[in-house]
Every structure is written in structure tokens, then in C-alpha cells.
Amino acid sequence: MWIEWSHITKKYNLTKNRNKVSAQKSNIGLLDFSATVRAGVTVILGPEGAGKSTLLRLTAATMLPDDGRITYGSREGERFIWSRGSVVASDSTSLSDWHDKIAYLPSVPTQRYDETVEETLLYFAQVRRVPSPKKYAAECIAKWGLAGWRRTSVSKLIGPVLKRYYLAECFVKSPHILLLDEPTKGLDPIGKQILWQEIVHQPKERIILISTSNLAFAECADDLILLENGSCRRLGRKKYLTACVSEGTVEGWYKAMQTFSNLKILEQ
Numbered sequence: 001m002w003i004e005w006s007h008i009t010k011k012y013n014l015t016k017n018r019n020k021v022s023a024q025k026s027n028i029g030l031l032d033f034s035a036t037v038r039a040g041v042t043v044i045l046g047p048e049g050a051g052k053s054t055l056l057r058l059t060a061a062t063m064l065p066d067d068g069r070i071t072y073g074s075r076e077g078e079r080f081i082w083s084r085g086s087v088v089a090s091d092s093t094s095l096s097d098w099h100d101k102i103a104y105l106p107s108v109p110t111q112r113y114d115e116t117v118e119e120t121l122l123y124f125a126q127v128r129r130v131p132s133p134k135k136y137a138a139e140c141i142a143k144w145g146l147a148g149w150r151r152t153s154v155s156k157l158i159g160p161v162l163k164r165y166y167l168a169e170c171f172v173k174s175p176h177i178l179l180l181d182e183p184t185k186g187l188d189p190i191g192k193q194i195l196w197q198e199i200v201h202q203p204k205e206r207i208i209l210i211s212t213s214n215l216a217f218a219e220c221a222d223d224l225i226l227l228e229n230g231s232c233r234r235l236g237r238k239k240y241l242t243a244c245v246s247e248g249t250v251e252g253w254y255k256a257m258q259t260f261s262n263l264k265i266l267e268q
Contacts, residue, residue: 001039001074001176001207003059008033008068010054010230029054031230033068037207041199043218043238044211045254046227052211053107055227056179058082059209060104061095072098074176075205100128103175107182107211109166113154117146117165120154121172128173137172144168144194160188167191171198178208184217196220215251224250226257233257 010029030051057063069083080098125133163186199220226234245252
């Protein structure tokens with residue numbers, strides 16, 4: 001699997017009221033962003049407003065870029081292009097097929113279900129045609145510490161338990177491409193440990209993109225992308241980038257990069 005972003009630009013028009021007069025201000029999400037990632041774990045870093053969440057939303061095909069295109073490819077030679085032009089050229093089946101290969105968790109999830117934890121996870125395992133879906137869903141429930149809530153409606157879950165459910169939902173789908181926006185936000189320490197183990201033991205052919213402000217968690221990465229002002233400032237293997245600083249850590253490398261930019265320290 002691989003993903004190529006070619007000259008992606010995305011701008012938002014923000015409406016502000018000044019003296020009861022509405023004015024529109026353009027805010028850049030991404031500006032001529034180009035990069036390529038392959039299978040493995042890629043962590044996206046950058047200050048607030050750098051374009052991290054925008055990049056994941058575009059890659060999840062939930063939002064169209066204003067310009068440029070995103071190309072997804074598989075080892076079997078399949079290819080799908082996501083751009084304004086390709087939406088007209090592509091049939092709905094093709095788009096649906098690629099959506100089925102992707103699992104996306106935004107930083108603030110909005111979907112809530114009246115069905116129970118057990119029912120929803122079994123449903124997603126069946127839809128994705130996971131082998132032995134009932135067994136797989138049960139294992140996922142146990143792994144994420146949700147056994148005590150398996151018969152609880154998802155709509156009634158709160159706090160760290162709800163965050164664990166959303167993460168379990170992503171993994172039970174067994175996606176080819178997994179997109180996680182601030183996955184440790186609102187997660188308890190045990191949940192973070194479970195997430196770390198899940199990430200580092202994922203199939204090697206899977207693409208995992210993670211946007212995070214947790215520099216310690218970013219150590220799970222194989223590759224790092226550094227975003228600044230909507231553009232790709234740095235992309236490379238974590239082991240080579242962090243080898244350039246005495247600490248040998250992602251946090252040390254990120255701090256060092258600030259010497260040459262206006263980046264702010266990410267909150268832990």
C-alpha cells in the first residue's frame with residue numbers, strides 16, 4: 001500500500017463579524033502539500049493550525065481538496081485518485097470500495113449508536129468480512145477492556161471508555177489504511193498502553209497515519225512528517241531524523257527543529 005499527495009491545497013473561508021458587518025477571511029489548511037508514504041506507521045507533527053487534521057480528513061476522503069490530488073495504490077496494482085476531477089470521473093462503487101479500506105478516527109468523534117458495544121463491533125467485523133467475526137469482535141472487546149460495557153449502548157459511554165470504544169471500532173474493521181487524529185487525547189494510561197501495543201503489532205502491509213501532540217507517543221513511528229503553515233517541512237525515517245540530536249528522541253528532534261522556525265513546543 002502507498003499514498004501520494006500531489007500539490008494538495010485546502011483553504012477554509014471563515015466568517016467574522018466586525019461591527020455587525022460580516023467579513024470572510026481565508027484560512028490555509030494545506031498549501032501545495034506533496035509527499036508519499038508507504039506501509040508502516042507515519043506520525044504527523046506540527047503546531048496547532050499546521051494542517052494535521054486537514055491532511056487526515058482529506059486522506060479519509062471525507063473532504064475534497066481545492067487543488068491537487070491524492071493517489072492510493074495497493075500491491076495488487078489497484079489505484080484510486082481523490083480530487084475534484086476524479087469525483088466526476090469515478091463511479092460510486094469505486095469510491096465505496098476505497099472507503100471500505102479506510103478507518104478514520106477524528107479528534108472529536110461525533111457518531112453515537114443506540115446499539116450495544118458488542119452489537120456494533122460485531123456488525124463492523126461482519127461488514128468488513130473479517131474471518132470468524134464473532135470471535136474477532138469478542139477478542140477486541142477483551143483487549144480494549146470493554147467487557148464490563150459489552151451490553152451497554154454506545155450512546156451511554158463517556159470519557160476514556162468511550163475513547164477506547166472508538167479505537168476498538170477502528171481496529172475491528174481491520175482496515176488497509178488507518179487514520180488516527182490525536183488518538184491519546186482523552187485516553188487513560190491503560191488505554192494508551194493498549195493503543196501502543198496495537199500500533200506496534202499491526203500488520204506490516206498496513207498504512208497507519210497518526211496526528212498527535214504527544215511526543216512520547218510519537219516514538220511508535222517508523223516515519224515522521226513535520227507540517228508547518230500547511231506545507232511539508234520534513235519527511236523521513238524516524239531513526240535517521242532522531243539520530244541527528246543528542247537525545248535521540250522525537251521530542252529532542254522536534255525541539256531542535258524550532259531553532260530554524262517558529263514552531264511551538266507541543267503539549268504532552
